[in-house]
Amino acid sequence: MFVKVLISFSRLGKLIVMGHSFSDKDESKEPDIASLSYSHHNTENARYVYKVGFPPKRNFIAEITDRVKETFFADDPLHRYKDQPRSRKLMLGLQYFFPILEWGRHYNLGKFKGDLIAGLTIASLCIPQDIGYAKLANLDPQYGLYSSFVPPLIYSVMGSSKDLAIGPVAVVSLLLGTLLQNELDPVKDKEEYRRLAFTATFFAGITQAALGFLRLGFLIEFLSHAAIVGFMAGAAITIALQQLKGFLGIQKFTKKTDIISVMRSVWGSAQHGWNWQTIIIGATFLAFLLFAKYIGKKRKNLFWVSAIAPLLSVIISTFFVYITRADKHGVQIVKKIEKGLNPSSIHQIHFTGSYAAKGFRIGVVAGMIGLTEAIAIGRTFAAMKDYQLDGNKEMFALGTMNTIGSMASCYVATGSFSRSAVNFMSGCNTTVSNMVMSSVVLLTLVLITPLFKYTPNAILSSIIISAVIGLIDYEAAYLIWKVDKLDFIACMGAFFGVVFESVEIGLLIAVSISLAKILLQVTRPRTALLGNLPRTTVYRNIEQYPEATKVPGVLIVRVDSAIYFSNSNYVKERILRWLRDEEEQLKAKNLPRIDFLIVEMSPVTDIDTSGIHALEELCKSLQKRNVQLGLANPGPVVIDKLRLANFTELIGQDNIFLTVGEAVMAFAPKPLQDA
Template sequence: MLQLICFHHSFKELKFSSLYYSWKSLLMSLMGDPADENLETKEMDARSLSFSHGQEPYVHKVGIPPRQNLFKEFQSTVKETLFADDPLRSFKDQSKSRKLVLGIEAIFPIIGWGRTYNLTKLRGDLIAGLTIASLCIPQDIGYAKLANLDPQYGLYSSFIPPLIYAVMGSSRDIAIGPVAVVSLLLGTLLQSEIDPIANPVDYRRLAFTATFFAGITQATLGILRLGFLIDFLSHAAIVGFMGGAAITITLQQLKGFLGIEMFTKKTDVISVIHSVLSSAHHGWNWQTIVIGASFLAFLLYAKYIGKKNPKFFWVPAIAPLISVILSTLFVFLIRADKHGVAIVKHIDKGLNPSSVKEIYFTGDYLGKGFRIGIVAGMIALTEATAIGRTFASMKDYQLDGNKEMVALGAMNVVGSMTSCYVATGSFSRSAVNFMSGCETAVSNIVMSVVVFLTLQFLTPLFKYTPNVILATIIISAVINLVDYKAAILIWKIDKFDFVACMGAFFGVVFASVEIGLLIAVSISFAKILLQVTRPRTAILGKIPRTTVYRNIQQYPEATRVPGVLIIRVDSAIYFSNSNYVKER
C-alpha cells in the first residue's frame, strides 16, 4: 500500500513543534519496522536541527537493488507468478523412491488419504452416495434433454467421470455429474451449429468433441498453473449469469410442463413467451399440466421442509426419485400416454459405449468443437471451483485449485471417449452430499455404482416416465440459482458490481446464454481496468492516542495533521494511472 505525503509548507518552518512529532510518528507507523525506529529517529532529530539553522534539507536516497541478468529476472517473475506456493517443496531432501511415491500421490490423492480410510468413514460415504444417487438419476435424464441428447447420455456422464474424479480430485464434498447451466450452454451452442433432430449423429459427435476440448482446456490450465484466469470472472457476474441461466432453463421447461410439441429453439424470454402463448389454444395438454403442477408443488414443499429443518435434508434429496416412481406408475396404470402425455419411451440399456472414433479430430467441426469446448469447460471449471472452495472452507481443509483442474480435465477427456458430455461439480448434489455426512470422495464412487446398476438393469422401468416430471425436477433444482439476496448485498456494497450482475442477468434472459456470458466477462475486465487506471484514494488522519493513521471517512474520530496532507492510493502506481494520481 503506497503512502503519499504532501507538505504544504517549507521544511525550514518544521522545528521542534507538535507538527514535527506528528510527522515523525507517521513515518514510524508507515515504515513498520521496529528494528529501524531508533536509527530513523536519530536521523530525523539530526536533520531537524539542521533545518532550524537554515541549512538545506537532507534528501535520503533509496538504495538501488543489485542488477540481475534478463534470464534470472524472467525466472524470478515466472516463479513468483505461477509457483508462489512452491509446489515441489515436499520433494526436497527426499530419496528417489520417496519422490516417486509423492509424485504418484500428487496425481492420485486417493492413495494418500486411502491409507487412513476406515469403516466409520465408509458408513458416512455410503449414506451420502446413496442419497445423491437418488437425486442424480432423475436429474441426469432431464439434463440430457436440456443438452438435446438422449437420456442415457446423462446417466453415462454420472458413471465414468465420478470414478475418475474420486481417484484424482482433492475435494471431499463435490458431487460430480451433469449440471443444468452447462447442459443448457452446451445445448444452445451445439444446436446453433447442427440441428439435433435432423442430424442427431453429427450433433452427438460434436458434443463429444466439445467435451474432449473442455477437458483439455481444464487440464491445461491446471498443469500450467493458470487457474487464476477464472478469477477474472467476478462473483457479481457469476451471480447474474447463474440467475439468468436459471430463468432461461425454467422457461425452456415450459415445453414439457405444458405438453407443447412445437416449441422455439431460441432461449430468450420474448421468443419463449411468444411460442408459449401462440400454442395456448391448441398446443397445451391439461393432463400434463395437472401432473406437472401437482409434483412441482410436492418438490417445492419437500425443499421447504429440508430448508426449515436441516435434520430432514434427505427429504428434498429423495423427492425427485419418489416423483419419478409415482408419476411413472400413474401414467402406466391409467395409460395417460394415450391422452397426450409425452413419455420418455426408451433409454438404452448397458454401460457406456466407446466414443473415441466419434470425436472430430479433423474437418470443419474440429474448430467448432474446440471453441464450444473452451467456453463450456471454463464455465464448468468456475462452478466446480466455487463449490469446492465453499465446502473446503466450511470443513476447514485446503483445496489445491490446480490439482482440481487437472482432475476435472482428466475426467472430461476420458468421459468424451466413453459417450459422456461435460460434467462438473453440481451445486444441489454437492449440498446434499455435504448434508448427508460424506467423509471422502468415496461417496462419488457409491453414486457411480448405483448409476451402473441403473444402466444395467433399471432403464426399461423409465419407459413410462412422463417428460413433464423431468421438467418439474429441473425447475425445482435450478430455482435456487436465482440468488436475489446476493444481488441485494452486491447493490449495497458496490454499484459497479451490481451493474455487472444485472448486465449478465439481462444478457442471458433477453439475448442468449453466450451473449450473457460475453457481457459478464466484458464487465468484469472493464472493472479490473478501471480499478487499475482509476485507483481509489483516501485521506488519512491520526487516530487519537495512537500512531495509527486511517481513512477519515471511515474513522470520523481520526484527525488530520495540520499542514500535512496524507494520502493513501489503493493500487500500485503504473504508467496507466500515474497521471490520474498526480491530478488527483
C-alpha cells in the same frame, strides 16, 4: 536537554534509545526495509530519524524467477519434495496427481459407512436429474446417465475435494445445448450433433487439464462473483422457461432461449390447447418437490427428504402413467432409454477439420464455466470442513475426467451444487461417495433403464425447475447492491443478457463488465487528502476522519494504487488538481499558500517507467509553482526503481521520508510541535 530529545522522538513515532527501537502504536505503516543511518532534515532543529532504505541489489534472472514463481507457483507445490529421497519423491508425485494413494492408506469401515449413505443418497437425486439434463443438452436420456458413471469414477481417483459430487449440471447442459444447436440441428442431424457434443467435451477436458497443468487457474478469476450470481440467476430462469414445453405438454416449441421468444411460443401454442393431464402431473409433483425442499431446509436432519423426492416422484408418476395409459391421451413420455454400459466414442470425436474448430470453441466456453462452478462449490465446502483445496490440481482432475469421458459417450460433467450439498449433509468422508453413486448409476444402466419408458416428461421438467430455483440467489444480489453498485451493474448485465438474449451473450456481458471494472480500477485509482489526527503523528483521509486537520502550507496526498502506464498520467493530473483546488480555497480565505506537497506512497506497490516519467513531470510542474515535492514511505520495489531512474537525485534524497510525520516535521516543524 535529554528529556526534550525524548519528547521529539515520541512525536515522530520512532526513537532509538540505547540501541533499542520503539514504535508508536498509532503509526499505520511500518517500512519494508529501514537503515539505522542518521539524517538532518532540519538544520535549526536537528533530529535523528530513520531514512528510507534501499533493498539489496538483485540480478535480473533472480528477479524474473521470483516473479514467475509467485505468479504460477504461489502455493509452493514442490515444498513437499525438499530433502526427500528419490523413491519418496516418486511416491509423493503420484500422490499429488492421485490423492487416493494418500488418503486410501488410512481408509476404514467407519468412513465407508458415511460414504455409502452419501453415495446412495446422491444417486437417488442424480438419476432423474441426469435424464432431464440430457434433454437440456438436446441429447438422448442415457447420455446423462453415462456422464454420471465414468467421470465420477475418474474424479474419485484424482480429485481432492471430499464433498464435490460429479455429474451433468443444468447450466452447463443448457449452455452446451444452445451452442451446439447453433451449429447443427439436434433432430435432423442427430448423429453429427452427438459427435460434435463429444468433440466439445473432449476439448473442454483438454482446456481444463491444460489450465491446471500449466497452473493458469487465475484466469477463471476474471469472472467476478457478482457476474456469476447474475449469470446463474439468468440461466436458472431460462432453464425453467425451457421446461414449459414438457410442463404444459406443448408439441412445437421455439429453439431460442430468450424470454420473449419462449413466452411467444407458449402463448402461441395455447391456441391449439395445452394438455391438462400433463399440467396436473407437472403441477402436483412440482408442489411436492418444492415442499420436500422446504422441509429439508427447515429441518437439517431431514435433508434426505429433498434428496429422495425426485426419484420418488419419478417412480410414482411413471407407475401412474403406466396403469392409466395417460400416454394415449397426450401425455408425453420418455419412451426409451438405451440399456447397457457406455459405448466407446473415440471414433466419433473430430480431431481435425471445421467441426474440430467448432468443438474447440464450444468446449472452451463450456469447460471454463464448468471449472468456475466446480471450484467455487469445492472451496465452499472445503472451508466448512477446514481443509485446503488446490485449484490447479482440481482443474487437472476435472479436465482428465472430461477428456476420458468424451471417449466413453459422456458430455461435459462438473461439480453439482445441489448434489454436493446433499453429499455434504449426508456425511460423506471421501470421494468414495462418488464411486458409490457411479455404481448405482451402473446398475441402473444395466438393469432398470427400461422401467423409465413411461416416465412423463412433465415430471422431468418439474425436477429441473425445482433444482434450478436454488440458483436464483436474490439475497446475494441485494448484498452486492448494498456493497458495490458497479458490481451490481455487472450482476444485472449478466442476468438480463441471459434472460433477454441468450446464454452466450449473457456470459459475454458478464466477462466484459468484469474486465471493464478491472480496467476502470487500474486506470482511475483512488487518491485522498490526508490530515493530522490531533495529538498524534498519524495522518488519515480527511473524508473518513473529519477530525483530521490539514497542516498549514502542506498538502498531503495518498495514492492508493500501483502507478503504471495505464494510470500514470491520471495520477499526476489528479495530484495537480488537488493542489489547484486547495490553492483556490486558501486564496478565497486569504490563507497562506501551499509550499510543500507530500505524496504518501505506502499503497503504491509498484511503478513502471511511465509512472516514473509522470513523477518527473509532476516534480517539474511543482518547481514552476515554487512547491517542494516530498515522498513518504515508498516500498522496496518502488524506491529501487526510483533510484535506478535517478529520480532520487532529481528530487533529492533528503526529500524522501520514512513516514508522513517525518516529512511534515522536516517541511513544517512548527505546526507539528503546536499540534
